[in-house]
């Protein structure tokens with residue numbers, strides 16, 4: 001399987017719960033390396049731009065309001081099959097439907113406050129990584 005990179009965001013609910021380290025452990029224990037990371041408090045413009053594909057969806061305003069409600073931790077994960085592996089570790093979007101042992105089953109409260117984001121395909125991973133990290137700030141390992 002090819003080595004890939006994917007964009008991960010630990011959302012405001014999980015940052016507020018103080019579980020960044022626990023989530024990072026899951027990445028590391030499953031062969032995903034953190035090759036770039038940054039804590040930030042997104043502006044409304046940044047969050048709207050990031051989720052632009054969802055702008056016609058009924059939940060768009062709530063999603064943006066939530067993403068700017070507190071600091072987030074944004075990272076690039078690298079590893080074999082990193083995109084699918086991260087999605088597996090995250091679990092289903094709705095934590096009530098997420099498999100036991102996944103990040104969302106263990107740390108998320110609701111479909112809005114669902115602890116993490118992860119890119120869903122190579123094309124979106126490339127766009128999302130470029131959105132938050134200039135290439136020169138990512139270290140190959």
Ligand SMILES: Nc1ncnc2c1ncn2[C@@H]1O[C@H](COP(=O)(O)OP(=O)(O)OP(=O)(O)O)[C@@H](O)[C@H]1O
Pocket residue numbers: 059063092093111112113114116117118119120
């Ligand atoms: N029906 C919904 N009601 C409220 N919020 C929703 C709903 N569907 C999705 N969302 C929110 O919008 C985010 C993006 O939706 P998407 O369908 O891309 O989910 P995802 O791919 O599982 O999650 P993410 O893109 O955050 O990794 C979700 O993580 C969730 O927080």
